[in-house]
Amino acid sequence: MSTEALNPTLPILTAKDFASDQEIRWCPRCGDYSILAQVKKVLPTLGIPREKFVFVSGIGCSSRFPYYMNTYGFHSIHGRAPAIASGVKISRPDLQVWVITGDGDALSIGGNHLMHMLRRNMGLKVILFNNRIYGLTKGQYSPTSPVGQVTYSTPVGSIDNPLSPLCYAIGSEATFVARSVDVDIKHLTFVLERAAHHEGTAFVEVYQDCNIFNHDAFLYATDKTVKADNIVYLEHGKPLVFGKDVKKGIRLNGMHPEIVELGKGVNEDDLLFHDEKAAEPSLAFLLSRMRYPEFPEPMGIFREVSAPIYDQCVTEQIDAEIKKKGVGDFDNLFNSGDTWTVE
Amino acid sequence: MSSTAESAARPQSEKKLEQVESVVIRFCGDSGDGMQLVGTQFTNVSAAFGNDVSTLPDFPAEIRAPVGTPAGVSGFQLHFSSHDIFTPGDEVDTLVAMNPAALKTNIGDLRRGGTLIVNEDEFDKSNLQKAGYTTNPLDSEDIISKYTVHRVPMTRLNRDAVAGLGLSQKEVDRSRNIFALGLVYWLYDRDPKPTQQFLNDKFKKKPEVLEANIRALQAGTNYGFSTEAFTTHYQVPRARLAPGKYRKIAGNEATAWGLATAAHLAGKTLFFAGYPITPASDILHQLSNMKNFGVKTFQAEDEIAAMAAVCGAAFAGQIAVTASSGPGICLKGEAMGLGFMTELPMIIIDVQRGGPSTGLPTKTEQSDLLLAMFGRNGDSPLPILAACSPGDCFTLVQEAVRIAVEFMTPVIFLTDGYIANGAEPWRIPKFADLQPIQVTHPQGKLSSGQFEPETNGQATNGNGEGEHKFLAYQRNDKMARPWAIPGTPGLEHRIGGLEKADITGNVDYSPLNHHKMVNNRVNKVAGIANHIPLQEVVGPATGKLLVLSWGGTFGAVRTAVENCLAQGKSVAHAHLRYMNPFPRNLGEILKNYEQVLIPELNTGQLRLLVRAKYLVDAQGLNKIYGKPFLVHELVRKIDEMLESK
Numbered sequence: 002m003s004t005e006a007l008n009p010t011l012p013i014l015t016a017k018d019f020a021s022d023q024e025i026r027w028c029p030r031c032g033d034y035s036i037l038a039q040v041k042k043v044l045p046t047l048g049i050p051r052e053k054f055v056f057v058s059g060i061g062c063s064s065r066f067p068y069y070m071n072t073y074g075f076h077s078i079h080g081r082a083p084a085i086a087s088g089v090k091i092s093r094p095d096l097q098v099w100v101i102t103g104d105g106d107a108l109s110i111g112g113n114h115l116m117h118m119l120r121r122n123m124g125l126k127v128i129l130f131n132n133r134i135y136g137l138t139k140g141q142y143s144p145t146s147p148v149g150q151v152t153y154s155t156p157v158g159s160i161d162n163p164l165s166p167l168c169y170a171i172g173s174e175a176t177f178v179a180r181s182v183d184v185d186i187k188h189l190t191f192v193l194e195r196a197a198h199h200e201g202t203a204f205v206e207v208y209q210d211c212n213i214f215n216h217d218a219f220l221y222a223t224d225k226t227v228k229a230d231n232i233v234y235l236e237h238g239k240p241l242v243f244g245k246d247v248k249k250g251i252r253l254n255g256m257h258p259e260i261v262e263l264g265k266g267v268n269e270d271d272l273l274f275h276d277e278k279a280a281e282p283s284l285a286f287l288l289s290r291m292r293y294p295e296f297p298e299p300m301g302i303f304r305e306v307s308a309p310i311y312d313q314c315v316t317e318q319i320d321a322e323i324k325k326k327g328v329g330d331f332d333n334l335f336n337s338g339d340t341w342t343v344e
Numbered sequence: 345m346s347s348t349a350e351s352a353a354r355p356q357s358e359k360k361l362e363q364v365e366s367v368v369i370r371f372c373g374d375s376g377d378g379m380q381l382v383g384t385q386f387t388n389v390s391a392a393f394g395n396d397v398s399t400l401p402d403f404p405a406e407i408r409a410p411v412g413t414p415a416g417v418s419g420f421q422l423h424f425s426s427h428d429i430f431t432p433g434d435e436v437d438t439l440v441a442m443n444p445a446a447l448k449t450n451i452g453d454l455r456r457g458g459t460l461i462v463n464e465d466e467f468d469k470s471n472l473q474k475a476g477y478t479t480n481p482l483d484s485e486d487i488i489s490k491y492t493v494h495r496v497p498m499t500r501l502n503r504d505a506v507a508g509l510g511l512s513q514k515e516v517d518r519s520r521n522i523f524a525l526g527l528v529y530w531l532y533d534r535d536p537k538p539t540q541q542f543l544n545d546k547f548k549k550k551p552e553v554l555e556a557n558i559r560a561l562q563a564g565t566n567y568g569f570s571t572e573a574f575t576t577h578y579q580v581p582r583a584r585l586a587p588g589k590y591r592k593i594a595g596n597e598a599t600a601w602g603l604a605t606a607a608h609l610a611g612k613t614l615f616f617a618g619y620p621i622t623p624a625s626d627i628l629h630q631l632s633n634m635k636n637f638g639v640k641t642f643q644a645e646d647e648i649a650a651m652a653a654v655c656g657a658a659f660a661g662q663i664a665v666t667a668s669s670g671p672g673i674c675l676k677g678e679a680m681g682l683g684f685m686t687e688l689p690m691i692i693i694d695v696q697r698g699g700p701s702t703g704l705p706t707k708t709e710q711s712d713l714l715l716a717m718f719g720r721n722g723d724s725p726l727p728i729l730a731a732c733s734p735g736d737c738f739t740l741v742q743e744a745v746r747i748a749v750e751f752m753t754p755v756i757f758l759t760d761g762y763i764a765n766g767a768e769p770w771r772i773p774k775f776a777d778l779q780p781i782q783v784t785h786p787q788g789k790l791s792s793g794q795f796e797p798e799t800n801g802q803a804t805n806g807n808g809e810g811e812h813k814f815l816a817y818q819r820n821d822k823m824a825r826p827w828a829i830p831g832t833p834g835l836e837h838r839i840g841g842l843e844k845a846d847i848t849g850n851v852d853y854s855p856l857n858h859h860k861m862v863n864n865r866v867n868k869v870a871g872i873a874n875h876i877p878l879q880e881v882v883g884p885a886t887g888k889l890l891v892l893s894w895g896g897t898f899g900a901v902r903t904a905v906e907n908c909l910a911q912g913k914s915v916a917h918a919h920l921r922y923m924n925p926f927p928r929n930l931g932e933i934l935k936n937y938e939q940v941l942i943p944e945l946n947t948g949q950l951r952l953l954v955r956a957k958y959l960v961d962a963q964g965l966n967k968i969y970g971k972p973f974l975v976h977e978l979v980r981k982i983d984e985m986l987e988s989k
Binding site: 055060068070074091093116322326334336 | 587589591636642644649652656658662664682686773775830832834836842850
């Protein structure tokens with residue numbers, strides 16, 4: 002979508018216009034760099050003036066993100082970015098508000114806020130940088146770390162059952178749920194664009210490599226020699242096919258997905274077809290439960306449905322009340338009820 | 345009951361009508377008996393008549409504790425008077441007790457010689473047992489000799505009056521409270537019309553219930569009129585209040601209205617985020633019902649989120665407010681620190697209740713002052729204001745908003761359960777007479793591409809061209825930083841909880857900068873002392889004793905000191921509304937008296953601050969009953985201190 006087509010008076014912005022003058026202090030080769038670069042690439046395509054963007058983050062490596070964007074930004078406190086962003090968005094529905102968070106920030110200390118932000122369906126865009134580790138505090142296990150993972154706080158392996166961010170989001174009534182991975186630039190750009198255009202809360206999980214404390218946690222999904230067998234790209238209305246030669250597919254056996262070889266009596270029509278617009282989240286949830294190594298992990302848009310948008314509803318209620326009662330008059334308010342006069 | 349002994353006979357009644365100056369009446373019964381409703385009705389009728397009124401609702405934390413037990417007793421006390429009053433009264437003149445448990449928990453407050461009206465029908469074996477009585481207290485010499493007792497079979501009389509409407513016994517008995525109200529309306533010569541109107545509105549969709557209540561009200565009045573037991577009824581003349589138009593206002597209502605008013609005076613939208621908590625929820629309710637004033641309310645998922653949303657709304661340029669009570673304020677501490685660090689204007693209201701922890705949710709206390717002062721990490725002082733009465737909430741919360749936007753800081757506004765739920769007459773202001781609140785936002789790029797030259801926070805590079813950088817932490821003469829809001833072109837900037845460089849607002853951990861920034865923030869708040877009124881004193885400017893109080897104890901302390909002054913005692917009263925920073929003349933005032941008394945509903949929190957700051961050997965009167973001070977308790981302490989020297 003070209004900027005001029007939307008509004009001929011808008012200056013044409015480029016990724017460079019969204020770069021702040023601050024030195025970026027993530028570790029060299031951190032996955033965050035790629036996500037930052039793709040966001041900068043997507044924003045100029047949206048036809049929104051730069052001053053209308055607000056980036057709100059919590060605490061963690063990823064949460065330094067707003068400092069590197071030449072937009073309005075609020076680097077806040079651990080886990081609370083969804084609540085702070087909600088305050089911004091309810092106040093100013095005209096702003097495009099992005100929430101930048103991580104697996105510890107969003108799912109551990111901020112789990113409660115995340116759930117409520119998702120179910121309210123405000124017009125917020127959320128990127129969860131999932132590196133399955135606490136990086137900024139130097140390497141403790143996170144709510145997405147696998148059982149058995151050895152970290153500074155789990156020297157003999159984690160016994161903590163991990164959580165899938167997408168399962169959580171779908172269970173919290175999210176209207177847009179997607180997944181991508183830091184190094185797959187094209188796919189990440191595509192997913193972020195789709196998220197930016199979603200009117201309610203858009204939730205994007207990005208697999209992000211912490212090359213210091215959890216390097217190659219997602220190697221199975223990024224390494225060119227194996228990833229074709231370990232991930233499956235979701236396309237609306239298309240069957241789920243994957244594998245080096247695209248010879249494998251996902252078929253439903255009752256309520257359960259199973260991997261099948263194409264040919265040998267199985268053709269594409271037998272496979273599970275993706276429907277991101279399904280009103281019920283059952284399919285999206287089933288897909289979010291598919292995990293490596295048992296299954297290829299789905300990448301793309303799991304779900305995109307439309308639902309009433311909280312911040313717009315707030316404005317609509319105010320407008321309706323003004324229509325019904327008239328614009329509030331303070332003198333009338335003060336003089337309402339029983340009054341009396343002292344001479 | 346103070347009588348002027350002026351009696352007049354009414355033509356239509358054989359009974360005496362006696363004039364009295366003021367009366368304290370308390371209704372008490374089971375929490376399902378509708379005591380708050382009848383108390384409120386009596387208050388409205390008395391206020392509308394022109395009495396000065398002061399109320400003290402007292403209800404249990406349990407919505408429906410076991411029926412008939414002391415735990416479930418709910419009470420409503422009202423002081424109505426023909427002169428200015430500041431408190432709901434020390435002692436009760438007339439006690440209406442709907443069951444034995446209510447009698448048991450309240451009889452201690454009835455003055456000797458006072459009137460006791462009970463619903464005799466409820467004094468059966470089972471109810472006596474639930475209240476812990478082994479015998480009927482109404483037969484005891486102790487009660488008969490001390491009080492004028494009226495044993496009224498209210499349940500039976502009310503059933504007779506309401507019979508034939510096709511209502512169930514349970515529904516019929518629900519109007520017993522209105523019967524009792526009718527009886528005391530007769531006793532105090534009140535006009536029942538406003539209550540009849542109230543019932544009409546409340547039950548317009550249930551004609552049988554309406555009829556039952558109207559009949560109950562009349563039956564109660566008729567009972568007083570016709571039964572021989574009541575020989576006299578009383579009249580409390582209109583109070584001599586300052587001329588003007590009045591209405592009754594409760595503290596939480598006044599706070600809510602004051603907030604909406606302040607936002608309008610500032611030309612801004614009010615954003616209120618809250619989480620349900622006693623006794624602050626009414627502020628959320630009131631504001632949620634003011635959507636046609638453009639008010640945005642947000643019931644957040646928890647106290648933390650409410651506070652965080654307020655930070656977001658403040659960044660987005662709204663008058664952002666949250667309200668809670670002690671336990672909620674504890675949770676908000678972290679985000680309050682963020683608000684302080686990012687230097688954004690916002691209001692945090694603490695309607696104090698009995699603590700610590702869950703404490704006494706429905707009772708009053710003043711024990712969050714030190715939490716408000718120190719409840720955050722780092723050096724993070726916040727301005728604190730404390731309202732002194734229900735009506736003062738309206739005025740002072742506007743002042744809180746003014747300070748917040750003028751100095752770019754969160755402001756804590758303290759009230760308490762007593763003034764939040766209590767009501768008093770309020771002289772209705774004219775909106776046009778209220779002081780506007782100035783807000784300035786720096787403007788961004790002009791259409792020429794240039795920046796507006798005089799805007800606070802704007803950097804220039806000398807030649808007016810090239811890259812301009814907005815300076816988010818460049819301070820003005822009040823040390824406030826500019827409030828640049830998202831959507832303003834050219835002022836894109838980042839804020840956050842990390843330490844920022846002076847002037848530019850970039851992240852900066854360097855030692856000297858941190859030292860400077862901590863001092864900047866602390867000095868900014870301290871400097872507010874130069875922009876608030878001087879402390880006033882009632883009574884002699886020098887003398888033996890200064891009583892220094894704050895918050896909701898104002899009424900009781902002022903009444904006590906005035907009583908002492910009338911007796912020629914050397915005592916003065918200073919009541920603080922600005923708790924941080926203190927008024928800049930407070931230290932001087934303290935030096936002018938031989939002794940200082942600080943009465944508080946806590947173990948001595950203001951006393952700690954005053955002693956630390958002014959090195960004054962202030963003494964305390966500390967009561968932590970969950971109830972306000974009584975005037976005589978204060979007078980006794982004042983006398984004790986005056987006699988000791």
